[in-house]
Amino acid sequence: MPPDPYETLGVKRSASVAELRRAYQRLARQWHPALNPLDPVAAERFRLATDAFERLSDPETRARIDRGERAEPAPAIEPQVSFQGFDFSAEVRRSSAGFREIFDGLIPGAATEHEATPGEDLLQTTRIDFAESLLGARRRVQVVRFDACAHCEGSGAASFGPVACPKCKGLGQLRARRGHMVFTRTCGECAGRGTLLRPCAHCDGEGRVMHSEWIDVAIPAGVADGSQVRVPGAGNAGRRGARPGDFVLGIEVLPHPFFKREDDDLLCEVPISFAEAALGAHVEVPTPEDPVTIEIPAGTQTGQRFRLRKRGMPRPGEKGRGDLFVQVRVAVPTVTEARGRELIEELARLHPEDPRAALRRLLDPTPKVS
Numbered sequence: 001m002p003p004d005p006y007e008t009l010g011v012k013r014s015a016s017v018a019e020l021r022r023a024y025q026r027l028a029r030q031w032h033p034a035l036n037p038l039d040p041v042a043a044e045r046f047r048l049a050t051d052a053f054e055r056l057s058d059p060e061t062r063a064r065i066d067r068g069e070r071a072e073p074a075p076a077i078e079p080q081v082s083f084q085g086f087d088f089s090a091e092v093r094r095s096s097a098g099f100r101e102i103f104d105g106l107i108p109g110a111a112t113e114h115e116a117t118p119g120e121d122l123l124q125t126t127r128i129d130f131a132e133s134l135l136g137a138r139r140r141v142q143v144v145r146f147d148a149c150a151h152c153e154g155s156g157a158a159s160f161g162p163v164a165c166p167k168c169k170g171l172g173q174l175r176a177r178r179g180h181m182v183f184t185r186t187c188g189e190c191a192g193r194g195t196l197l198r199p200c201a202h203c204d205g206e207g208r209v210m211h212s213e214w215i216d217v218a219i220p221a222g223v224a225d226g227s228q229v230r231v232p233g234a235g236n237a238g239r240r241g242a243r244p245g246d247f248v249l250g251i252e253v254l255p256h257p258f259f260k261r262e263d264d265d266l267l268c269e270v271p272i273s274f275a276e277a278a279l280g281a282h283v284e285v286p287t288p289e290d291p292v293t294i295e296i297p298a299g300t301q302t303g304q305r306f307r308l309r310k311r312g313m314p315r316p317g318e319k320g321r322g323d324l325f326v327q328v329r330v331a332v333p334t335v336t337e338a339r340g341r342e343l344i345e346e347l348a349r350l351h352p353e354d355p356r357a358a359l360r361r362l363l364d365p366t367p368k369v370s
Contacts, residue, residue, distance in 0.1 A: 005052030005065065013066065017057065018204040024053040058120055059144065059210070059236070119146065119208075119236035119245035126249060128219060130256035134288055134313060136221035140214055143247055146236040147211035152200035156207030156240040165190035207240040217249050222314035222321075224261065225253035258286065264322030266312045269329055272296060277330045285326050287311045294326060302330045 006013055009023040027049040029035075036042035055061045126139050148154035164170030168187035172194040175184045186192040199205030219229055228248050235245025253261075260267045270285045280298035284291045287308065294306055305325045312322025335341055 003048060003052075005055050008048050008052035009056070015056075016204060017206050018199075020053060020056050024049060059146065060122065116240040116242040117238060118242045119238040121245040121248055122235045123248045123250060125252060127252045127254060128223075129254045130259065132219065133223050133225075133251075133253045134221065136223075137219045139217045139219060139249065141217060141249065142212065142214050143234065144210065144212045145234075145247075146206075146208040148237040148241075148244075149200060149203035149207055149209050151202040152207065154207045154237060154241045156200055156203060156205045157198065165194055168194065170194040208237040215247065217247075219249075219251065220316040222264070222316045223251050223253070224313075225251065227251045227316075259288065261313060264313045264315050266322065266324045267327060268324070269327045271329045271331045272300070274330060274332050277301070277328070287324055296328065300328060300330070302328065304328055 006015070009015075009020060009027065011019055011023045015023070028046065031042045031046040031049065033039075033043045033046060055065065122143060122145055124141055124143075126141070128137050149156070165172075165187060168174055168190065172187055172190060172192040173184050174187050187194075200207070203209050215231065215234055217229055217231060223229070228250050231247040231249070233244045234247035237244045258268055266288065268286065270283065272281070272283055275281075276283065276296055277300045278298065280300070281296045282293050283296050284293050285308075288311065292308060292311070294308070296306075305327045308324040308326065310321045311324035314321050335344055
Protein backbone atom coordinates (compact mmCIF):
# COMPACT_ATOMS: atom_id res chain seq x y z
CA MET A 1 0.00 0.00 0.00
CA PRO A 2 1.34 3.49 -0.84
CA PRO A 3 1.81 5.86 2.11
CA ASP A 4 -0.97 8.25 3.07
CA PRO A 5 -0.64 11.18 0.61
CA TYR A 6 -1.87 13.74 3.15
CA GLU A 7 0.88 12.71 5.58
CA THR A 8 3.45 12.73 2.77
CA LEU A 9 2.61 16.35 1.88
CA GLY A 10 2.05 17.35 5.52
CA VAL A 11 -1.42 18.83 4.92
CA LYS A 12 -4.87 18.39 6.46
CA ARG A 13 -7.52 16.32 4.71
CA SER A 14 -9.51 19.49 4.16
CA ALA A 15 -6.65 21.18 2.29
CA SER A 16 -7.56 23.08 -0.86
CA VAL A 17 -5.90 22.50 -4.24
CA ALA A 18 -3.79 25.63 -3.73
CA GLU A 19 -2.61 24.37 -0.31
CA LEU A 20 -1.68 21.01 -1.85
CA ARG A 21 0.31 22.79 -4.54
CA ARG A 22 2.18 24.99 -2.06
CA ALA A 23 3.04 21.96 0.10
CA TYR A 24 4.33 20.14 -2.96
CA GLN A 25 6.40 23.13 -4.04
CA ARG A 26 8.03 23.25 -0.63
CA LEU A 27 8.96 19.55 -0.72
CA ALA A 28 10.07 19.72 -4.36
CA ARG A 29 12.45 22.58 -3.62
CA GLN A 30 13.91 20.56 -0.77
CA TRP A 31 14.21 17.11 -2.37
CA HIS A 32 14.45 17.70 -6.14
CA PRO A 33 17.08 15.31 -7.62
CA ALA A 34 18.74 18.17 -9.49
CA LEU A 35 19.45 19.86 -6.18
CA ASN A 36 20.48 16.62 -4.45
CA PRO A 37 22.57 14.74 -7.02
CA LEU A 38 23.40 11.09 -6.27
CA ASP A 39 21.24 11.17 -3.11
CA PRO A 40 18.87 8.14 -3.22
CA VAL A 41 16.99 9.28 -0.09
CA ALA A 42 16.19 12.66 -1.65
CA ALA A 43 15.16 11.00 -4.93
CA GLU A 44 12.75 8.68 -3.10
CA ARG A 45 11.22 11.50 -1.05
CA PHE A 46 10.74 13.56 -4.21
CA ARG A 47 9.06 10.59 -5.90
CA LEU A 48 6.68 10.07 -2.95
CA ALA A 49 5.80 13.77 -2.84
CA THR A 50 5.13 13.82 -6.60
CA ASP A 51 2.97 10.71 -6.34
CA ALA A 52 0.99 12.14 -3.40
CA PHE A 53 0.36 15.45 -5.18
CA GLU A 54 -0.76 13.76 -8.40
CA ARG A 55 -3.19 11.49 -6.54
CA LEU A 56 -4.73 14.30 -4.50
CA SER A 57 -4.91 16.65 -7.49
CA ASP A 58 -7.31 14.31 -9.29
CA PRO A 59 -10.85 14.76 -7.85
CA GLU A 60 -11.92 11.15 -8.41
CA THR A 61 -8.73 9.66 -6.97
CA ARG A 62 -8.90 11.98 -3.95
CA ALA A 63 -12.54 11.01 -3.36
CA ARG A 64 -11.57 7.31 -3.36
CA ILE A 65 -8.75 8.01 -0.91
CA ASP A 66 -11.11 9.92 1.39
CA ARG A 67 -13.53 6.97 1.31
CA GLY A 68 -10.74 4.63 2.33
CA GLU A 69 -10.61 2.82 -1.02
CA ARG A 70 -7.39 1.64 -2.57
CA ALA A 71 -6.04 4.20 -5.03
CA GLU A 72 -3.21 3.16 -7.32
CA PRO A 73 -0.29 5.58 -7.35
CA ALA A 74 0.02 7.79 -10.39
CA PRO A 75 3.19 7.55 -12.47
CA ALA A 76 5.88 9.95 -11.39
CA ILE A 77 6.40 13.10 -13.42
CA GLU A 78 9.87 13.74 -14.65
CA PRO A 79 11.01 17.35 -14.37
CA GLN A 80 12.10 19.01 -17.60
CA VAL A 81 14.88 21.56 -17.91
CA SER A 82 15.31 23.92 -20.82
CA PHE A 83 19.02 23.78 -21.60
CA GLN A 84 20.10 26.60 -23.91
CA GLY A 85 23.63 25.44 -24.64
CA PHE A 86 27.03 26.87 -23.66
CA ASP A 87 28.37 30.40 -23.40
CA PHE A 88 32.18 30.66 -23.72
CA SER A 89 32.31 34.43 -24.11
CA ALA A 90 34.84 36.31 -22.01
CA GLU A 91 32.16 38.49 -20.52
CA VAL A 92 30.62 37.02 -17.39
CA ARG A 93 27.37 38.61 -16.27
CA ARG A 94 25.42 37.91 -13.13
CA SER A 95 22.20 36.14 -14.05
CA SER A 96 18.75 37.23 -12.92
CA ALA A 97 18.10 33.81 -11.36
CA GLY A 98 20.40 31.39 -9.55
CA PHE A 99 20.93 27.77 -10.52
CA ARG A 100 18.72 26.57 -7.66
CA GLU A 101 15.91 28.88 -8.78
CA ILE A 102 16.00 27.43 -12.25
CA PHE A 103 14.77 24.10 -10.88
CA ASP A 104 12.22 25.55 -8.46
CA GLY A 105 9.53 25.92 -11.10
CA LEU A 106 10.23 23.05 -13.48
CA ILE A 107 7.81 20.51 -12.07
CA PRO A 108 4.75 20.43 -14.36
CA GLY A 109 1.48 21.29 -12.63
CA ALA A 110 3.17 22.13 -9.32
CA ALA A 111 6.21 24.35 -8.92
CA THR A 112 5.48 26.42 -12.04
CA GLU A 113 2.35 27.92 -10.57
CA HIS A 114 1.12 29.70 -13.71
CA GLU A 115 1.80 26.90 -16.14
CA ALA A 116 -1.10 25.90 -18.40
CA THR A 117 -1.71 22.14 -18.34
CA PRO A 118 -4.43 20.14 -20.13
CA GLY A 119 -7.44 18.94 -18.17
CA GLU A 120 -7.71 15.34 -17.00
CA ASP A 121 -10.05 12.76 -18.53
CA LEU A 122 -12.91 11.51 -16.34
CA LEU A 123 -14.05 7.87 -16.43
CA GLN A 124 -17.32 6.28 -15.38
CA THR A 125 -18.79 2.83 -16.13
CA THR A 126 -22.30 1.76 -17.04
CA ARG A 127 -24.01 -1.56 -17.77
CA ILE A 128 -26.27 -2.28 -20.73
CA ASP A 129 -28.16 -5.41 -21.74
CA PHE A 130 -27.91 -7.34 -25.01
CA ALA A 131 -30.83 -5.50 -26.66
CA GLU A 132 -29.22 -2.11 -25.90
CA SER A 133 -25.90 -3.24 -27.32
CA LEU A 134 -27.72 -4.40 -30.46
CA LEU A 135 -29.87 -1.32 -31.01
CA GLY A 136 -27.90 1.41 -29.22
CA ALA A 137 -28.88 3.27 -26.05
CA ARG A 138 -28.55 6.54 -24.15
CA ARG A 139 -27.37 7.13 -20.61
CA ARG A 140 -27.82 10.27 -18.50
CA VAL A 141 -24.87 10.51 -16.11
CA GLN A 142 -23.86 13.02 -13.47
CA VAL A 143 -20.36 14.41 -13.92
CA VAL A 144 -18.52 16.19 -11.11
CA ARG A 145 -15.62 18.01 -12.73
CA PHE A 146 -13.49 21.12 -12.78
CA ASP A 147 -14.98 23.86 -14.97
CA ALA A 148 -13.20 26.97 -16.22
CA CYS A 149 -13.50 29.86 -13.77
CA ALA A 150 -15.89 32.43 -15.22
CA HIS A 151 -14.31 35.36 -13.37
CA CYS A 152 -10.80 34.96 -14.80
CA GLU A 153 -11.86 33.03 -17.93
CA GLY A 154 -9.71 30.10 -16.88
CA SER A 155 -6.46 32.04 -16.71
CA GLY A 156 -6.18 31.76 -12.91
CA ALA A 157 -4.85 35.29 -12.63
CA ALA A 158 -5.85 38.91 -12.79
CA SER A 159 -3.43 41.56 -14.03
CA PHE A 160 -2.24 44.42 -11.83
CA GLY A 161 -1.98 46.52 -14.97
CA PRO A 162 0.86 47.29 -17.41
CA VAL A 163 3.55 46.97 -14.73
CA ALA A 164 6.70 45.10 -15.72
CA CYS A 165 7.40 42.00 -13.66
CA PRO A 166 10.36 42.82 -11.40
CA LYS A 167 11.62 39.25 -11.36
CA CYS A 168 12.18 38.91 -15.12
CA LYS A 169 12.32 42.64 -15.89
CA GLY A 170 9.37 42.30 -18.24
CA LEU A 171 11.05 39.67 -20.44
CA GLY A 172 8.86 36.75 -19.34
CA GLN A 173 11.94 34.47 -19.17
CA LEU A 174 14.53 33.80 -16.48
CA ARG A 175 18.10 33.03 -17.51
CA ALA A 176 20.82 31.45 -15.39
CA ARG A 177 24.36 30.15 -15.86
CA ARG A 178 26.24 27.29 -14.33
CA GLY A 179 29.79 27.74 -15.47
CA HIS A 180 29.49 27.91 -19.26
CA MET A 181 26.07 26.21 -19.29
CA VAL A 182 23.05 28.44 -19.85
CA PHE A 183 19.51 27.56 -18.70
CA THR A 184 16.22 29.40 -19.20
CA ARG A 185 12.68 28.90 -17.97
CA THR A 186 9.39 30.74 -18.12
CA CYS A 187 9.05 33.24 -15.32
CA GLY A 188 6.65 31.77 -12.77
CA GLU A 189 5.88 35.16 -11.31
CA CYS A 190 4.18 36.47 -14.44
CA ALA A 191 3.62 33.21 -16.39
CA GLY A 192 5.78 34.53 -19.22
CA ARG A 193 3.60 37.59 -19.83
CA GLY A 194 6.20 40.04 -18.53
CA THR A 195 3.60 41.93 -16.47
CA LEU A 196 2.59 41.43 -12.84
CA LEU A 197 -0.28 39.09 -12.04
CA ARG A 198 -2.25 38.27 -8.94
CA PRO A 199 -4.19 35.02 -8.31
CA CYS A 200 -7.89 35.09 -9.09
CA ALA A 201 -9.78 35.34 -5.81
CA HIS A 202 -12.58 33.06 -7.01
CA CYS A 203 -10.48 30.05 -8.02
CA ASP A 204 -7.38 30.74 -5.91
CA GLY A 205 -5.25 30.94 -9.03
CA GLU A 206 -6.24 27.49 -10.25
CA GLY A 207 -8.19 28.76 -13.26
CA ARG A 208 -11.01 26.30 -12.64
CA VAL A 209 -13.69 25.56 -10.06
CA MET A 210 -15.66 22.46 -9.09
CA HIS A 211 -18.84 22.00 -11.07
CA SER A 212 -21.57 19.31 -11.29
CA GLU A 213 -23.82 18.67 -14.27
CA TRP A 214 -25.80 15.96 -16.04
CA ILE A 215 -24.85 14.96 -19.58
CA ASP A 216 -26.49 12.62 -22.09
CA VAL A 217 -24.22 10.01 -23.64
CA ALA A 218 -25.23 8.22 -26.85
CA ILE A 219 -24.10 4.58 -26.92
CA PRO A 220 -23.80 3.38 -30.54
CA ALA A 221 -25.42 0.17 -31.79
CA GLY A 222 -23.08 -2.80 -31.80
CA VAL A 223 -20.92 -1.66 -28.89
CA ALA A 224 -19.02 -4.53 -27.29
CA ASP A 225 -18.21 -5.34 -23.68
CA GLY A 226 -15.18 -3.34 -22.53
CA SER A 227 -15.68 -0.59 -25.12
CA GLN A 228 -15.48 3.10 -24.27
CA VAL A 229 -17.60 6.00 -25.47
CA ARG A 230 -15.71 9.30 -25.41
CA VAL A 231 -17.35 12.73 -25.08
CA PRO A 232 -14.69 15.28 -26.14
CA GLY A 233 -14.24 18.29 -23.88
CA ALA A 234 -16.55 17.02 -21.12
CA GLY A 235 -13.72 16.17 -18.68
CA ASN A 236 -11.88 18.49 -16.31
CA ALA A 237 -11.14 21.96 -17.62
CA GLY A 238 -7.48 22.66 -18.29
CA ARG A 239 -5.47 24.76 -15.88
CA ARG A 240 -5.15 28.41 -16.89
CA GLY A 241 -6.87 28.19 -20.23
CA ALA A 242 -5.42 24.90 -21.50
CA ARG A 243 -7.64 22.45 -23.38
CA PRO A 244 -10.15 20.39 -21.35
CA GLY A 245 -10.05 16.65 -20.92
CA ASP A 246 -12.67 14.19 -22.15
CA PHE A 247 -15.43 12.27 -20.42
CA VAL A 248 -15.09 8.54 -21.03
CA LEU A 249 -17.96 6.12 -20.40
CA GLY A 250 -16.84 2.49 -20.05
CA ILE A 251 -19.36 -0.10 -21.27
CA GLU A 252 -20.17 -3.43 -19.59
CA VAL A 253 -22.52 -5.60 -21.66
CA LEU A 254 -24.52 -8.15 -19.69
CA PRO A 255 -24.36 -11.67 -21.21
CA HIS A 256 -27.36 -13.05 -23.14
CA PRO A 257 -28.67 -16.51 -22.16
CA PHE A 258 -28.92 -17.69 -25.78
CA PHE A 259 -26.67 -15.62 -28.06
CA LYS A 260 -22.90 -15.48 -27.61
CA ARG A 261 -20.80 -12.82 -29.28
CA GLU A 262 -17.57 -13.50 -31.23
CA ASP A 263 -16.27 -10.15 -32.52
CA ASP A 264 -19.15 -8.87 -34.68
CA ASP A 265 -20.65 -12.34 -35.17
CA LEU A 266 -23.22 -14.12 -33.00
CA LEU A 267 -23.33 -17.81 -32.14
CA CYS A 268 -26.30 -19.81 -30.87
CA GLU A 269 -26.97 -23.52 -30.34
CA VAL A 270 -30.23 -25.12 -31.52
CA PRO A 271 -31.24 -28.72 -30.68
CA ILE A 272 -32.65 -30.94 -33.42
CA SER A 273 -34.17 -34.39 -33.16
CA PHE A 274 -32.52 -37.64 -34.18
CA ALA A 275 -34.96 -37.98 -37.08
CA GLU A 276 -34.39 -34.41 -38.27
CA ALA A 277 -30.64 -34.97 -38.28
CA ALA A 278 -30.90 -38.29 -40.12
CA LEU A 279 -33.60 -37.44 -42.67
CA GLY A 280 -33.19 -33.67 -42.98
CA ALA A 281 -35.77 -31.04 -42.09
CA HIS A 282 -36.71 -27.38 -42.06
CA VAL A 283 -36.13 -25.94 -38.58
CA GLU A 284 -37.13 -22.54 -37.21
CA VAL A 285 -34.27 -20.83 -35.32
CA PRO A 286 -34.29 -17.55 -33.32
CA THR A 287 -32.36 -14.48 -34.47
CA PRO A 288 -31.89 -11.12 -32.70
CA GLU A 289 -34.93 -9.84 -34.66
CA ASP A 290 -37.38 -12.45 -35.99
CA PRO A 291 -37.23 -16.26 -36.26
CA VAL A 292 -35.85 -17.66 -39.51
CA THR A 293 -36.37 -21.13 -41.01
CA ILE A 294 -33.24 -22.95 -42.16
CA GLU A 295 -32.80 -26.21 -44.01
CA ILE A 296 -31.10 -29.07 -42.16
CA PRO A 297 -29.65 -31.55 -44.70
CA ALA A 298 -29.89 -35.30 -44.12
CA GLY A 299 -27.00 -36.69 -42.13
CA THR A 300 -26.33 -33.52 -40.14
CA GLN A 301 -24.01 -34.11 -37.18
CA THR A 302 -23.79 -32.45 -33.76
CA GLY A 303 -21.62 -29.30 -33.88
CA GLN A 304 -22.30 -28.54 -37.53
CA ARG A 305 -22.75 -24.80 -38.13
CA PHE A 306 -25.03 -22.91 -40.49
CA ARG A 307 -24.43 -19.25 -41.37
CA LEU A 308 -27.12 -16.59 -41.57
CA ARG A 309 -25.49 -13.59 -43.21
CA LYS A 310 -25.93 -10.10 -41.76
CA ARG A 311 -27.87 -11.36 -38.74
CA GLY A 312 -25.08 -10.57 -36.27
CA MET A 313 -24.10 -7.34 -34.48
CA PRO A 314 -23.87 -3.93 -36.16
CA ARG A 315 -20.35 -2.59 -36.64
CA PRO A 316 -20.01 0.74 -34.74
CA GLY A 317 -18.89 3.51 -37.06
CA GLU A 318 -19.13 1.26 -40.12
CA LYS A 319 -21.77 -0.07 -42.46
CA GLY A 320 -22.99 -3.64 -42.35
CA ARG A 321 -23.33 -6.29 -39.68
CA GLY A 322 -21.71 -9.51 -38.65
CA ASP A 323 -23.19 -12.96 -39.23
CA LEU A 324 -25.22 -15.35 -37.08
CA PHE A 325 -23.90 -18.91 -36.80
CA VAL A 326 -26.41 -21.58 -35.80
CA GLN A 327 -24.73 -24.63 -34.30
CA VAL A 328 -26.93 -27.74 -34.08
CA ARG A 329 -26.96 -30.34 -31.34
CA VAL A 330 -28.56 -33.69 -32.08
CA ALA A 331 -30.87 -34.75 -29.24
CA VAL A 332 -30.74 -38.57 -29.09
CA PRO A 333 -33.89 -40.08 -27.54
CA THR A 334 -33.82 -42.58 -24.70
CA VAL A 335 -35.58 -45.69 -26.04
CA THR A 336 -37.09 -48.03 -23.43
CA GLU A 337 -40.12 -49.65 -25.08
CA ALA A 338 -39.67 -52.90 -27.05
CA ARG A 339 -41.10 -51.60 -30.35
CA GLY A 340 -38.77 -48.66 -30.38
CA ARG A 341 -35.75 -50.86 -29.70
CA GLU A 342 -36.76 -53.20 -32.56
CA LEU A 343 -36.95 -50.28 -34.99
CA ILE A 344 -33.55 -48.91 -33.99
CA GLU A 345 -31.94 -52.37 -34.17
CA GLU A 346 -33.43 -52.81 -37.63
CA LEU A 347 -32.04 -49.40 -38.61
CA ALA A 348 -28.60 -50.48 -37.37
CA ARG A 349 -28.77 -53.59 -39.54
CA LEU A 350 -29.74 -51.53 -42.58
CA HIS A 351 -26.93 -49.03 -41.97
CA PRO A 352 -24.00 -50.95 -40.44
CA GLU A 353 -21.51 -48.09 -40.82
CA ASP A 354 -18.83 -47.94 -38.14
CA PRO A 355 -18.30 -44.28 -37.12
CA ARG A 356 -15.02 -45.15 -35.33
CA ALA A 357 -13.38 -47.06 -38.18
CA ALA A 358 -11.30 -44.09 -39.29
CA LEU A 359 -10.17 -43.51 -35.70
CA ARG A 360 -8.97 -47.09 -35.37
CA ARG A 361 -7.07 -46.88 -38.63
CA LEU A 362 -5.38 -43.74 -37.43
CA LEU A 363 -4.30 -45.29 -34.12
CA ASP A 364 -3.47 -48.82 -35.39
CA PRO A 365 0.31 -49.38 -34.81
CA THR A 366 0.44 -52.39 -37.17
CA PRO A 367 2.52 -51.53 -40.23
CA LYS A 368 0.72 -51.75 -43.59
CA VAL A 369 1.91 -54.58 -45.93
CA SER A 370 2.08 -53.52 -49.56
